[in-house]
Amino acid sequence: MENVPGLASTRKINGAKAENKSYLQTVVGKLLSMGYNVRTTMTVATYFGDPQERKRLVLLASKQGYDLPTAPLQTHGDGFQQKIVTAQDVLHDLEDVKPNREGRVKLNGKTVHAHSSKGTVYASISDNDIRLRPDEPAKTVRKKNKIVHYRHERYLTLLEYKRLMSFPDKHILCGSQSQQRDQIGNAVPCRAFDHHKDDWADDFENFLVL
Incomplete structure (x- = not known):
């Protein structure tokens, strides 16, 4: 649990x-x-x-009588084989891809969805907003907080929110914009990101058991 x-x-x-x-x-x-x-x-x-x-x-x-599982062992960080994954590690390929009304954009020759400009405009940052730092992981992604891009003066798109929760790009969420963001904020991070690759891996061998 x-x-x-x-x-x-x-x-x-x-x-x-x-x-x-x-x-x-x-x-x-x-x-x-x-x-x-x-x-x-x-x-x-x-x-x-x-x-x-x-x-x-x-x-x-x-x-009682069955083996008690051990906690997952840390894999990333100082002293470990893999480095901490930052916001820029998972969003860098979207930095120059402008969100549009339909939310469909081309990445590496593939069409991906949820990069919509709807809901990304903001006038000034509020107390509940979080601004990303490119060289650090994001703070906790919750359904109630809004996250500002580290480079652009806008809130993240749903595609970028999904990246921070390690959803694959092809994963489809249903419902309104607000409902989808709630689903992301309530989710469990579903798998680790391989920062040596430019895109999400297609396999699901490394689930994050949290």
């Missing part, structure tokens, strides 16, 4: 007065009472090749 780090924060649960617990304590207690072994860890999506600082709580459990 993966969830937000706040799951481990203490709070009054179900109207409790005398004792503050975290939802994590409650979940772990239930699992232990049902005969499960449990392991928890906190991790960050950038440690696994995703271009955003998405902190997540991971809970692993197995029924």
Whole structure:
């Protein structure tokens, strides 16, 4: 199971007065009472090749008598074989591709969608907005925040949002512009980006298990 780090924060649960617990304590207690072994860890999506600082709580459990899985091992960062993936690593090939009304653009001879200019205009940055830095991963992509491009004075297109969540370009989202952005912000980063390539890999061998 993966969830937000706040799951481990203490709070009054179900109207409790005398004792503050975290939802994590409650979940772990239930699992232990049902005969499960449990392991928890906190991790960050950038440690696994995703271009955003998405902190997540991971809970692993197995029924007694079965092997308890270990937490995923970090693959990216200082001292590791692969470097941290930055916003520019995944957006560089779109820097000179201007969004248009239809959202269809050509990349490496292929037509990709969701690079629409709709919803990208802004007058001034607000408190909930995030401006990307090209040499760093993005902050956590959430459904409520809007992200400003590091080079252009505009909000990101849905295609660029998808890149930050490591969705392949060919993945199609449904619904309105707002609904699609909500889907992206609520998603789990789906696979690591290979920064040695100019395009997303076609295979799904490296899922990010968060």
